[in-house]
Structures are given as C-alpha cells and as structure tokens.
Amino acid sequence: MRLLDFIVPSMSYQVLARKYRPKNFDSLVGQDHVVRALTHALENKRLHHAYLFTGTRGVGKTTLSRILAKALNCQGTDGQGDITAHPCGVCDACTSIDAGRFVDYIEMDAASNRGVDEMAQLLEQAIYAPSNARFKVYMIDEVHMLTSHAFNAMLKTLEEPPEHVKFILATTDPQKIPVTVLSRCLQFNLKQMPPGHIVSHLENILSQEQISYDTPALRLLAQGAQGSMRDALSLTDQAIAYSAGKVTLDAVQGMLGALDHTYLVRLMDALAVQEGETLLAVADDMAARSLSWSAALQDLGTLLNRIAIAQAVPGALPDDLPELDDIQRLAAQFSAEDIQLFYQIVVHGRHELGLAPDEYAGFTMTLLRMLAFTPLRAHGDGNKLVPPASAKLSAAATKPKASAPVSLAIASKPENNPLTTEVSASSTTTARSPSPAANCNKSSSKKN
Ligand SMILES: Nc1ncnc2c1ncn2[C@@H]1O[C@H](COP(=O)(O)OP(=O)(O)OP(=O)(O)O)[C@@H](O)[C@H]1O
Ligand SMILES: [Mg+2]
Ligand SMILES: [Zn+2]
16 A cells, blocks of 8 residues: 555545546436437437537536547447447547546636637647547537637637547537537537436435435435536535435435425415414524525425426326425415415515515515415315415316315405405404414514
8 A cells, every 4th residue: 555545545535426427328317319419420420520518517518528539539349449329438548538638638628728829729739630549529618718819710620620620619608609609510408407317316326335315315415406417416425424424314404404394384384374473483493493594485485386386287296205295285275376476475585585684584574475465264264265366266276186165255355466355354354363463563572
C-alpha cells in the first residue's frame, strides 16, 4: 500500500454519479428518442458532422457525447471493429474515452474558453488528422457561453469540417445559441428524468452497492432531484452518509428537511371541518420542527395537484404513492373548485412569502386564506361539504362512491362567490364551525 492510500483512504471512493455513468446506449436511462436516432444513424453510417445536445443539468449530455465518441471510434474486441451502435467497452478507444484520456476526444468547456482566440486554436488543430482514431471528436460543453466572435469564427468549420472531424455541442440554454449555429447542427433535446425512472435507477444502483433502502425514501430523493439524474445520485450519496449506510425514509426526510406528509393531510382535514385552531396548531408543530415554509407550501401545492388529479381522472395516480389513501379521501371531501382555489392560494402564498412580515406569518396567512374561502358546510354533518357553486360538477368530478352531497340549503345562498358564501357562513353557522376570524384571534392571543 502506498503511503498516500494510507493517509487518504477516502480518495478511492468515487461518487455514485461518476461511478455509474452509463457506458453505452443500453444503460442510459430514458432519452429513448435520442438513442433511437443515433443508433439508426450509426448502423446505417449516415453520420452528421455536428450534433447539439440540449437539456437541463445532469440528464445525460456529457454522458451521451462520450458514448457517441466511443461508437465512432470503437475498434472492437479484436481490433477489427468499425463504427458501431454498440461500443465494445474494452478496446483502447473505449477505455481511454471512459477514462478521459483519449487524445482524439477533446472536451472543451466553453464557459472557461469563451473567446475567439481559444476557438481559433481549436479550429487550427482540427485540420490535422486524428492521431490514433477514425474521428477527432470535439465536445464543446456549455456552448452558449461562447462570445459572438467565437461563434462566428466556428461557423465555417461547423458547416464543412474536415472528413475526420465531428462536433458535439452541449448546452443547458439553447436560447442563447445563434440560429446560424443551430441550423448547422442536428439538434437533440434531452428530457428531464421522470421520478419513476430515477427511482428504478436508484434501486438498481443501491442493490449493486448492497445498501438497503426504503422505496418511499427513494421517491422523496427523486422528487428532490427535480428531473436531474446527477442531482438524484448526489442526494443519494448524501443520504448514505447521513444515515450511516441505510437509506431510510426518516433519514431522507431529515436530510431534505422534507415534510412528513401527515402534516399536510392534517391541514387539509382541518380545512375540511373548518377548524382554524387546528390549522394554527399544525403550523406551530411545523415551526417547532423548523421546517421550511416555502418547501411546505411547495409540498402542499403538490398534494393539491394530486387531489385534483384524483378528482378529475381517478386512477391516474400511481398505485404506490404512500399517501394515496389520504389523497382519495380528500378528493371526495372537497369539490374540484375548492381544490383549484386552494392551489392558487398556495402558489400565490409561496410567491409572496418574501413579502410577508415573516415566513411564519406568510404561511399561516395562506392557511387562513384557504380557510376563509372554504365553502359553507351543511348543518349537523361536520364531515360533509356543501359545494358553493355547481354541485353537479363537483359530484361528477369526484369519484362515484363519495360524491359530494347536495344540500337544499345551498340553493338559497348567493352562489359562485366564495367571499359572499363565507360571510353567510360566519353569520349563520353555530359554535360547531366558528368563523375563521374568531379562531384566528383566539389562537393568536394564546400564542402571545
Ligand atoms: N440518462 C441518464 N441515465 C443514467 N444516468 C444518468 C443520465 N443522465 C445523467 N446521469 C447521471 O448523471 C451524471 C451526470 O450526467 P451528465 O454529465 O451526462 O449530465 P449533463 O447533462 O452533461 O449535465 P450538465 O449540464 O450539468 O453538464 C452521470 O455521470 C450519470 O451518473
Ligand atoms: Mg455535462
Ligand atoms: Zn470499443
């Protein structure tokens, strides 16, 4: 053992994102449309000379570019190979490209080589034949960062490069690329990773790493990654460290400061029975755990979105959502209009969080606004809502087994305006559902 290994044993640890970078088209997750087009082109040897990969961070642009470079230069296991859609992975070209030391595959970061001089240098070199390969492949990453002079300098070569040169441009921001460049490239838009794809990729990797996990924890990580596979893997690395080698739901929730969904369900339940006091009590519980208010509103928005989906298209939600039962129950308790309105209030509430006197005030104000707009309920049945507007629509929108009851009382109430409905609610309802204002005062005086 070398001394260095002894001093820094952790140096041998490779982060998951790098260790599990897909090495061929088959192991790439998603991006089927791009893989299909490139595979076809490679198999028929109808190769364009300039490709542009666009897409948000960590969805496979660099990965795809390396696979393409290997496909173009693979020599096959016996050294006799030709251009292929299935690079062998063992020849010198494949292994060197994977290791980042293939002289004829040049990755240039346009963010730090923006100018016309760097571009001129690159183009000058491009003229010379590859030293030990079929093609010289230039990968220009974050290409939108090039100056307009640099773009202009490359136009001619990009249009008619030497036979042995292929360009691969990658960017997270295609809007910033001049149309003159766009029109010279074959463009592929890489998609964000759907959570389902991320979860199964993580399951696969964690099994290979022999690390145990809870699937709901992976789902939470996938949600946190917001469509980026790299972010998902980095978060997983972090979760493994955080939870000492076992990726549990508890640990991931703790790590992400994520909300246990029971808080949100309690909030919705409190709205269903118009209990301002409970709303504030739940908010206080959340404050005690110092959860992020913005994230809480984001999660509440997600929950409302799922409730709306359950109302409109029952069966569209994945069966393995942990909170599916609650979602279905809530979907039956509120009308479609309520959920739409709540969603809007929550989205606005989150947007206005920075304007609120403090975030706690912003959060509770959002809850109280939802309460203020919760429609009138029938007397004597605390569990059932009377939709303010079209009872028919809400009954149709909710699932048949739990259609919203239609009360005759509502027929004489002013319709369509939640505010008017609320006014009459506070003036006509009894101690069972006190007005939000009363609750608010009560609770805030208790707080002080
Ligand atoms: N489609 C994918 N399938 C499997 N893993 C992926 C995929 N996309 C990204 N990854 C993982 O994320 C890591 C980073 O991916 P990559 O470097 O290709 O992202 P990128 O799109 O170039 O992002 P950036 O814009 O930040 O450069 C890879 O090493 C791999 O582990
Ligand atoms: Mg990249
Ligand atoms: Zn090979």
